[in-house]
Structures are given as C-alpha cells and as structure tokens.
Amino acid sequence: xxxVIAALHREAAVVDQLxxxxxxxxxxxxxxxxxxxxxxxxHGTRAAITAxxxxxxxxxxxxxxxxxxxxxxxxxxxxxxxRGVFTVIYDAEDRPxxxxxxxxxxxxxxxxxxxxxxxxxxxxxxxxxxxxxxFSAEYAGHFDIFLPRLAALGLPLPLGGSSNHxxxxxxxxxxxxDPHNVTEDADLGMRLARFGYRSGVIDSxxxxxxxxKVGAWLGQRTRWFKGWMQTWLVHMRKPGHLFRELGxxxxxxxxxxxxxxxLVAMAHPAFLFGLSxxxxxxLSTGDHQAAVVRLGHYMAVAVLGYCASASFGVxxxxxxxxxxxxxxxxxxxxxxxxxxxxxxxxxxxxMRKPYFWKKTEHGVDKTSRQEGRIRALLELERxxxxxxxxGQLAPIRTT
Amino acid sequence: MKGGVERxxxxxxxxxxxxxxxxxxxxxxxxxxxxxxxxxxxxxxxxNAIPLLFGVLAFVAMCTTSGMNRAFCNCGSANSIPxxxxxxxxxxVFEHKSKxxxxxxxx
Numbered sequence: 188x189x190x191v192i193a194a195l196h197r198e199a200a201v202v203d204q205l206x207x208x209x210x211x212x213x214x215x216x217x218x219x220x221x222x223x224x225x226x227x228x229x230h231g232t233r234a235a236i237t238a239x240x241x242x243x244x245x246x247x248x249x250x251x252x253x254x255x256x257x258x259x260x261x262x263x264x265x266x267x268x269x270r271g272v273f274t275v276i277y278d279a280e281d282r283p284x285x286x287x288x289x290x291x292x293x294x295x296x297x298x299x300x301x302x303x304x305x306x307x308x309x310x311x312x313x314x315x316x317x318x319x320x321x322f323s324a325e326y327a328g329h330f331d332i333f334l335p336r337l338a339a340l341g342l343p344l345p346l347g348g349s350s351n352h353x354x355x356x357x358x359x360x361x362x363x364x365d366p367h368n369v370t371e372d373a374d375l376g377m378r379l380a381r382f383g384y385r386s387g388v389i390d391s392x393x394x395x396x397x398x399x400k401v402g403a404w405l406g407q408r409t410r411w412f413k414g415w416m417q418t419w420l421v422h423m424r425k426p427g428h429l430f431r432e433l434g435x436x437x438x439x440x441x442x443x444x445x446x447x448x449x450l451v452a453m454a455h456p457a458f459l460f461g462l463s464x465x466x467x468x469x470l471s472t473g474d475h476q477a478a479v480v481r482l483g484h485y486m487a488v489a490v491l492g493y494c495a496s497a498s499f500g501v502x503x504x505x506x507x508x509x510x511x512x513x514x515x516x517x518x519x520x521x522x523x524x525x526x527x528x529x530x531x532x533x534x535x536x537x538m539r540k541p542y543f544w545k546k547t548e549h550g551v552d553k554t555s556r557q558e559g560r561i562r563a564l565l566e567l568e569r570x571x572x573x574x575x576x577x578g579q580l581a582p583i584r585t586t
Numbered sequence: 587m588k589g590g591v592e593r594x595x596x597x598x599x600x601x602x603x604x605x606x607x608x609x610x611x612x613x614x615x616x617x618x619x620x621x622x623x624x625x626x627x628x629x630x631x632x633x634n635a636i637p638l639l640f641g642v643l644a645f646v647a648m649c650t651t652s653g654m655n656r657a658f659c660n661c662g663s664a665n666s667i668p669x670x671x672x673x674x675x676x677x678x679v680f681e682h683k684s685k686x687x688x689x690x691x692x693x
Contacts, residue, residue, distance in 0.1 A: 227606060251610035263613035362617045367627040378624060416637040417626040424623055453641035457648035534638040541626070541634055 189288055190220040190271030190355060194250075194261035196546060198279035199231040201396075203239055205279055211566075213285040216243045224248045224265040226256065257544045258348075259364035259371035266363050269355055278349040280396040283307065285566055287391040291352035294389050303357040303384035304376070306334060307350035310507070311397035318404050320515040321522055322397035327503025330388075338387045342440045343380030343433060345373040345415075350393040357384060367542050368421070370414025377422055377441060381432040398547060405529055406545040412449050412533030417541065419446040452530035455523055462489070493519045 191209055195202060209221055225232050227249040236247055248268055250261045262276065273295065277283065287307055294305045308330040313319040330347065337344055351372065361382050364371040376386055398404040422429050422441065430438045465481040497516040504513050536543065574580040618627040 249606055250613075251607040253607045253610040254614040260610070260614050263616055264609055362621050362624065365617045365625055365627075366614045367618070367625055374626070417629065420629050420633055420636060421624060421626050449637060450640060450644055453637075454644035454648055457645045461648060531641065534641050537634045537637060538631065541629070 188218050188220050188271040189214060189292075190222060190269035190274040191277060192222045192224065192262060192265045192269065192274060193277045193279065193281075194224045194258045194265065195232050195279050196226045196229055196256075196258075196261070197232065199235040201280050202232055202235045205277065205281060206236075206239060206241065206245065208282045209277070210242045211285055212283065212288055213570075214288045219243055220270045221245045222248055222265045222268050224250050224261040226261070227251050255366050255542055257366055257369065257371075257542065259368065260366035262371075263363045263366055266359065271355055273352055274355045274358060275352045276349055277393070278395065281349055282394040283350060284391050284393070285570070287350070287389070287393070288352075290389045290391040294387060295352075295354065298385075298387065300354075301383065301385050302387055303354055303361075303379050304344075304346065304386040305352045305389045306330075306344060306346055306386060307352070307389050308392045309347050309350060309395055310392050311395050313397040313399060315399040317515055317518055318401065318522075319397040319399045320512060321500075321518060322404075323509075324497075324500035324504055324512065324516055326397075327507050327509070328499030328501075329503070331503040331506045332499050335388050337440065338385075340436065341385065343437050344376045344386040344388075345444050346376040346386065348372045349395070351375075352389070365421075368414055368417050369410050369542065369544055370418060373415060373445060374418045374421065377418060377433075377445070380437055381422070381429070383432075401525070403547060405525065405532070407547045408526065408529035409533045409536060410545045412452065412530045413537050413541070415445050415449050416533060416537055419449070449530050449533070452523070452526045453534065455527045458489070459524075461485070489520075493523070496523070 191212075193205060193209075195205075198205075206221075206223075209219075210216075212219070221243060223236060223245055225236070225247060233247065233249075236245070246268060248265050250264045254260070266274075273288075273291065275288065275291065284307075291305050291307070295302060309326050310330070311319065311323045311326055313322070334344055334347075348370070357379070361375070361378050361384075365374050365378075368374045379386060398407055419441075423446075429441070433441060462482075462485045465485055466478055497519045500516050501510075501513050504510055571580065615627075618625040622628045
C-alpha cells in the first residue's frame with residue numbers, strides 16, 4: 188500500500204487538478220491510500236472535493252483550526268491515518284508524472300533500509316513573469332544539479348516541500364514534521380540525517396506553479412528564509428552533537444546550505460553599499476583611474492558571485508534541454524536584491540511572528556494548467572501506444 | 587423521541603469536533619513533547635533574534651572592510667568607519683581629557 192497525503196487550505200481552484208493527477212498515477216488504485224487534510228473551516232475546498240466524482244477512494248481528514256495553522260501540522264494530523272508502507276507528500280498545485288510512485292518504489296527496493304526518503308524533481312512551468320521564469324531556472328539548478336550531487340556524496344538533503352517519498356515507519360520514528368517550523372521539509376531532511384538515515388533523489392518530475400507577482404514571491408521567500416533560520420537555530424543548539432551525528436561533510440553542508448544561504452542574502456546589500464562607497468570618493472575627486480581600478484575589483488567579485496549562482500540554473504536548464512530559457516539569468520543581481528529583502532524581513536518576522544505561515548496563492552496561472560492537461564494527454568497517448576505495441580490493447584472496431 | 591435523536595446527533599457532532607480539536611492540538615505539540623530539543627516551538631524570543639544579530643554583524647563587518655576605510659580616507663573626514671563612530675561618540679574629547687589628566691598627574 189502507498190499513502191498519498193496532501194494538505195490543502197483555500198485550494199478549491201486546484202483541488203480537481205491535484206486529484207486528477209493522483210488518479211493518473213501508474214499504480215494499482217486498490218493499493219493507493221489517498222488522504223487529503225483540509226482545514227475544518229475551509230468550506231470551499233471541502234465543497235470542491237465533495238462535488239467531484241472520484242475514481243479512487245479518498246479519505247478527507249478535517250484539521251481543526253486550533254493552536255497553529257501550518258502545513259506540517261495538517262500533515263501530522265493526517266499521518267496516523269496513513270496505511271501505506273510508503274508515504275508521499277504532494278502540494279495542492281502539484282502534477283506528478285505518472286511513473287513517480289514506481290520510480291520511488293524501485294529506489295527503495297534497490298537500496299538498503301537506511302534510505303528513508305527519496306525526493307522527486309520539482310519543475311515550475313509558469314511563464315507569466317520574469318520572476319516565475321527565474322524560479323524555473325532556480326529549481327532546475329537545485330533539483331537537477333545540486334540535490335543529486337549532494338545525494339551522491341551521501342550528504343544530508345534539504346528536502347523540497349513536495350514530492351518527498353518516505354518509508355512511513357521511519358517518518359513516524361523520527362517524529363513526523365515539526366508543526367512550528369515553516370520549512371518543515373528542510374528540517375526533516377536534516378533530522379533524518381541526524382537519526383542516521385539517508386535521502387536520495389529519483390528521476391521523476393512533479394510540475395508546480397511558481398509565484399508570478401513580486402508580493403507573492405516575497406511572501407514565499409520570507410517564509411523560506413524564516414524556516415531555514417529556525418532550522419539552523421534548532422539544530423545548532425548543540426553544535427558538538429550535530430557534528431558527531433552528521434559528520435564533517437554533513438555539518439559543513441548544513442552550515443553552507445541552511446545557515447549560509449540566509450547569511451549571504453543578508454550581507455549582500457552591504458557589498459553593494461561598499462561598491463558605491465568605493466566609487467563615489469574617487470569620482471568626486473576626479474581620480475577616474477582609481478575609480479576604474481576599484482570598480483574592476485568589485486565587479487570581478489560581483490561577476491564571480493553572480494555567475495556562480497547563475498551557473499546552477501544554466502546547468503539545470505541545459506540538463507532539462509531548455510537552454511533557450513537561460514536569458515532570464517541576466518537578472519541575477521535584481522533577484523539577489525529581492526532575496527536580501529526577503530532575508531531581512533524573515534529575520535524580523537522570526538522575532539515577531541515565528542510560526543506565521545504566509546500562504547502562497549495557487550491556481551493563478553491558467554496556461555500552465557492547460558499545458559499540464561496537454562502533457563497528461565500526451566502521456567496517455569504514449570501509454571496507449573506502448574500497450575498497442577505489446578499487443579495488450581484490443582483493437583477498437585467501429586461498425 | 588425526535589428530540590432525543592437530535593440531542594444525540596448534537597452530542598455526537600460536538601464530540602467529533604472535540605476529538606478533531608484534540609487531534610489538532612496533539613499534532614501541533616507532537617514533536618515539542620516527544621523531542622523538545624528538535625522542535626522550533628522551544629526556541630525562545632532571544633534565540634529567535636540571533637539571525638537578525640548575525641545579519642547586522644555581517645553587514646557591519648562588510649561595511650568596515652579595508653576598501654570602505656579607503657573610501658572614507660579619500661573623503662578626508664576620518665580614517666575608517668570605526669574612527670567616524672569614535673569621533674561621533676566624542677572619542678577625541680575623551681582622548682584630550684585623559685591627556686590633560688595625565689599631564690596634570692605627571693606635572
């Protein structure tokens with residue numbers, strides 16, 4: 188049995204898309220255990236689920252709006268209902284590839300029992316703004332280049348928020364998700380590593396929607412930075428213990444990926460501030476030669492930094508055969524400024540509202556949904572073609 | 587008879603609600619109660635201020651690099667940002683005062 192858990196809140200617009208994608212998964216329907224955790228007062232989403240004709244049984248678990256209102260809390264409410272040996276988490280706007288559960292199963296069966304989690308690739312297909320296109324490049328670099336390399340080196344993975352496949356027993360053993368952490372995925376990845384478990388990646392994609400407007404993007408990034416800060420603080424309570432549990436490589440990965448990410452984004456404006464300070468005095472005194480030399484130094488550092496950041500995106504897009512979409516990476520300096528803004532507001536929000544979960548609106552991009560449908564039809568066509576070739580499909584006779 | 591059924595229905599409904607609320611609370615407290623050291627719920631306000639402090643320190647550290655100091659040098663106002671700060675806080679006045687105290691003592 189394979190459990191599929193999705194936590195939904197104000198997702199009436201995309202609930203049909205999600206459940207259709209789950210129904211399309213290439214897995215015996217009688218072995219699928221679909222659990223949807225919905226906030227009890229979210230009547231819209233519940234009505235949308237009830238109004239739908241399901242092809243597989245779906246368990247709806249209402250989550251009482253008591254104490255916190257976070258995704259990990261909803262997932263924790265749903266976890267005791269999971270009957271599967273394996274459990275996968277999907278977000279509301281997710282469209283996983285049909286082969287995903289089989290690929291995950293294959294990965295678990297071919298590995299030792301210390302493989303606790305496998306992460307599928309996430310890919311955003313929203314093209315409405317430069318931010319969403321940049322998001323696609325970023326995800327390509329992260330899920331196609333960065334995470335597979337970390338997994339190959341046996342280092343702990345900061346998991347993505349969706350399409351994580353777990354051994355259910357191990358997930359329960361490590362205590363499930365932390366409901367107070369707003370990036371419960373990254374925290375869980377580190378916790379699994381601390382308990383001596385490994386995480387891996389699988390060659391299957393889940394398509395998602397990216398935020399298109401600056402406001403929505405900032406809200407999401409602020410939450411991510413806040414969560415990484417929480418994760419860093421939680422695991423760095425006893426650095427000695429962490430070092431012993433993760434080893435030197437794991438400890439350094441944690442520092443660079445979780446802590447360093449936020450710190451670099453916070454320090455970045457100081458660099459730009461320094462650049463302007465370097466330039467203004469020589470220019471004001473008419474010493475243009477000195478200005479050029481100093482500008483050269485600063486630009487060399489800036490170009491190196493931005494290129495290093497953008498190179499992951501280029502490599503990821505290249506791997507996905509989408510090199511024509513690398514143009515957006517020219518905007519890396521602007522993106523970095525926005526990241527800095529998000530990091531600073533996250534640091535402030537962590538003091539005022541540490542457990543506040545800024546909800547990202549989904550169902551905004553209609554083109555990506557249409558593309559998703561086309562992709563599903565193409566997949567179906569391919570599948571029928573395979574069946575026909577194998578002689579498993581009876582010829583359709585028209586009278 | 588009808589009243590009894592209604593009462594039972596209401597009682598059942600409210601008990602389900604209580605169970606749900608209880609499950610929600612338990613889910614929210616799960617990690618906090620079983621492994622408090624691994625839960626973000628046990629981070630206090632002061633700890634939550636550490637990232638902001640680190641950010642400010644990183645910012646200040648970058649602002650006081652040699653390049654920035656040179657920039658200030660060129661302005662002719664001070665030798666470095668710390669110098670500027672010292673001057674703003676009356677560091678020079680303090681130096682003058684201590685000199686005069688010393689000279690008085692020596693004298």
